[in-house]
Amino acid sequence: MKRxxxxxxYLWMVSAIYIVLGFLxxxxxxxxxxxxxxxLLISIISGTKAYCNRYCGRGQLFDLLGxxxxxxxxxxxxxWLRSKWFRYGxxxxxxxxxxxxxxxxxxxxxxxxxxxxxxxxxxVFKLPWHWANTTAVSPWxxxxxxxxxxxxxxxxxxxxxxxxxxxxxxxxxxxPMGTMTQGICILKYKGESNK
Amino acid sequence: MRVSKKMAVVSKECVACGSCVKVCPLGAIxxxxxxxxxxxxxxxxxxxxxxKECPASVISIVNREGQNEEKKxxx
Numbered sequence: 344m345k346r347x348x349x350x351x352x353y354l355w356m357v358s359a360i361y362i363v364l365g366f367l368x369x370x371x372x373x374x375x376x377x378x379x380x381x382x383l384l385i386s387i388i389s390g391t392k393a394y395c396n397r398y399c400g401r402g403q404l405f406d407l408l409g410x411x412x413x414x415x416x417x418x419x420x421x422x423w424l425r426s427k428w429f430r431y432g433x434x435x436x437x438x439x440x441x442x443x444x445x446x447x448x449x450x451x452x453x454x455x456x457x458x459x460x461x462x463x464x465x466x467v468f469k470l471p472w473h474w475a476n477t478t479a480v481s482p483w484x485x486x487x488x489x490x491x492x493x494x495x496x497x498x499x500x501x502x503x504x505x506x507x508x509x510x511x512x513x514x515x516x517x518x519p520m521g522t523m524t525q526g527i528c529i530l531k532y533k534g535e536s537n538k
Numbered sequence: 539m540r541v542s543k544k545m546a547v548v549s550k551e552c553v554a555c556g557s558c559v560k561v562c563p564l565g566a567i568x569x570x571x572x573x574x575x576x577x578x579x580x581x582x583x584x585x586x587x588x589x590k591e592c593p594a595s596v597i598s599i600v601n602r603e604g605q606n607e608e609k610k611x612x613x
Contacts, residue, residue, distance in 0.1 A: 346560070392572035396556030406557070410591075419595040425551055512593040515555035525554050528572030 358400030409511025444490035544584030558588035
C-alpha cells in the first residue's frame with residue numbers, strides 16, 4: 344500500500360533551497376526563523392509534534408538522502424546519543440550558543456563591534472564569507488544573518504554526519520527543536536498520561 | 539480477523555519524531571500528543587518497517603504473547 348503524497352511531503356526542497364540561498368546571499372538566513380517559530384507555536388497551541396511528524400523539511404531531506412539514496416549505514420544510534428541528559432544537554436548548549444549569537448547581534452547593533460563576515464561551522468571553524476554583499480542593510484541585520492546561518496549550517500552538518508553513521512533521521516533524536524517541542528508537550532499534558 | 543504472531547512495541551525513550559508513522563504500511567502507528575508513538579495492536583502485523591526506520595532504535599518487534607520477553611523475540 345503506497346501512502347498518498349501530500350504537499351508537505353515536498354518540504355525537503357525548501358530545506359535544500361535554504362542552504363543554497365544562504366551561499367548566494369547570507370540575508371536569506373533570516374527566513375530560517377520560520378523553522379524555529381512554527382514548531383514552537385504548533386506545540387504550544389495544539390500540543391503536538393506535527394512539525395516534526397509532517398512538516399519538517401530537514402527530516403525529510405535526511406530521509407531522502409539516507410533511505411532513498413542509501414547514504415546511511417543504517418546502524419543503531421549509540422545509547423548515550425538518545426539519552427535524556429544528552430538530548431536536554433544539547434538543547435541547553437544550543438540555547439547558550441544561540442543567546443551568544445543574539446548578543447553578538449546586539450553588540451553590532453549598539454555599535455560596540457563591527458560586522459564580522461564569517462560563518463562559523465561547529466562553533467569553532469570560521470569560514471570566510473567575503474562574497475556576501477550586505478551593504479543594503481544595517482550591519483546588525485547582516486550580523487544576525489551570519490550567526491543564524493552558522494546555526495543552520497552547523498546543525499545540517501551534524502545531521503548529515505549522524506545520518507551517514509547511524510539512521511537517516513538520527514538528527515531527529517537530538518534535534519534541539521524536537522527536544523523542546525516534546526518537552527512542551529510533556530509539560531502541557533503533565534499528569535494526564537500514564538506512561 | 540487473523541491476528542499476527544508479532545507486533546511492534548515502542549519503548550519510553552521515543553522522541554516522537556514520527557518516522558515510524560510515515561513508513562507504516564497499515565497506518566497502525568500514531569504519535570500520541572507529541573509525547574511518544576503508540577501502536578494500534580489490532581492493526582499491527584509486526585512487519586518491522588517501523589523498527590528498522592526508527593532513528594532512536596526504540597521500537598522492537600515482539601511476540602504478542604509474552605510481550606515482556608522483548609529483545610530475544612527480535613527478528
